Amino acid sequence: MPRLLFFCGHAGTGKTTLAHRLIGPLMQVTGEPFCLLDKDTLYGGYSAAAMGALTGDPNDRDSPTYLKYLRNAEYDGLLDTARENLALGISVIVVGPLSREVRDHLLHDPKWLRVPAGTIVRTLWVHLPEDEAHARIVKRANPNDAYKLAHWDDYRTRRFMPEPAQYPELAYFDNTAPDDAALNALLATLAA
Known part of the structure; x- marks a missing residue:
């Protein structure tokens, strides 16, 4: 049965870098084909065009306008693409x-997910302390982060750290400075 692996967490936590680092080892360990679906890669150009037309700022990914008109549509398309690959027997890593x-426990709700029966679903919450995430966002200098940085106090109200007792369906990974042992343990968790 194919796998659906979510790499979730807030901006600047290294979700995409971690997914890139683990996709090859996951294919080796499981013997399964995987595809990588990164929200920013799939929808970056589209969102830039849409937000440029709506707000005049093609790099806006956090304003109320983006959240109202594009956010859910991007995720719907991302999950539809994942479902299509899963139906073909291809395992998927979704990054976003x-x-x-x-927060709403939807990533393990079969009615909400609508993935093929028997799909193995794992959700990884990639996290960093807020100050480290902020420093990484500043360092990467991605124009899409400009709104977030300019409105950090508003953005940070959307940041949360799911408590393990309330979110037992999540695997947690502190991406501050992972060593080989931590990465190997994570690989084993995702491949189980």
Whole structure:
């Protein structure tokens, strides 16, 4: 049965870098084909065009306008693409914040997910202390983060750290400075 692996967490936590690092080892360990679906890669150009037309700022990914008109549509398309691959027997890594969906326990709700029966679903919450995430966002200098940085006090109200007791469906990974042992343990968890 194919796997659906979510790499979730807030901006700047290294979700995409971690997914890139683990996809090859996951294919080796499981013997399964995987595809990587990163929200920013799939929808970056589309969102830039849409937000440029709506607000005049093609790099806006956090304003109320973006959240109202594009956020859910991006995630719907991301999950539809994942479902299509899963139906073909291809395992999928989905990379995106998905914080609302995590908060509402949707990523393990079969009715909401609508994935093929027997699909193995794992959700990884990649996290860092807020100050470290902020420093990484500043360092990467991605124009899509400009709104977030300019409105950090508002953005940080959307940041949350799911408590393990309330979110037992999550695997947690502190991406501050992972060593080989931590990465190998994570690989074993995702491949189980």
